[in-house]
Amino acid sequence: MDDYLEQILHLIEEKGYARAVDISKNLGISQASVTNMLQRLHAEGLVNHEKYRGTILTEDGRRIARAIVERHETLTRFLRLFNIDEETIYHDVEGMEHHVSRPTLDVIRALAETLESDPELLDRIRKKSG
Incomplete structure (x- = not known):
């Protein structure tokens, strides 16, 4: 479900709309699977899905999708501090x-902010980790 909401948000930000065919292509899964999930997300009040017209996020769906994107970005930002390959x-x-x-994400974010503001500490940790 998270992957779908994240994809829908990205497509809306990129194109202004999200279609099942684009979600299917981006996630590498069948359109039938996407359609089933869109119907489920619609039933849960996270998207408004109209057959042949596209999908938009509801306010709850947008809030959850933004939290998913933030989680992804925080984890990526943290791991990049250690020069791990993309x-x-x-x-x-x-x-x-x-x-x-x-709570764990909040700790990772705080660690990333601390390490970014203290290059000497970051360098010491990098040396210990390999």
């Missing part, structure tokens, strides 16, 4: 972002 970061974040709690 492919590894992408795969790790895709796995972590669905399981990290809000």
Whole structure:
């Protein structure tokens, strides 16, 4: 569900609308699977989906999607501090972002901010981690 909401938000920001065919292409899954999930998200009040017309996020859907994007960006920002290659970061974040709690995310964000403001500490940690 998170991946769908995130994709819908990105497509709306990029194109102004989100269609099942674009979501399907971006997620690499069948249009039938996308349509089923869009119907479920519609039933849960997270999107307004009209067949052949596209999908938009409801206010709740937009709030959740933005939190998902923020979680993704925070984890990516944190891992980039340690010069990890982008492919590894992408795969790790895709796995972590669905399981990290809000309190843990807040700690990771605070750590990232602290390390960004203290290059000497960041350098010492980089040296210890490899």
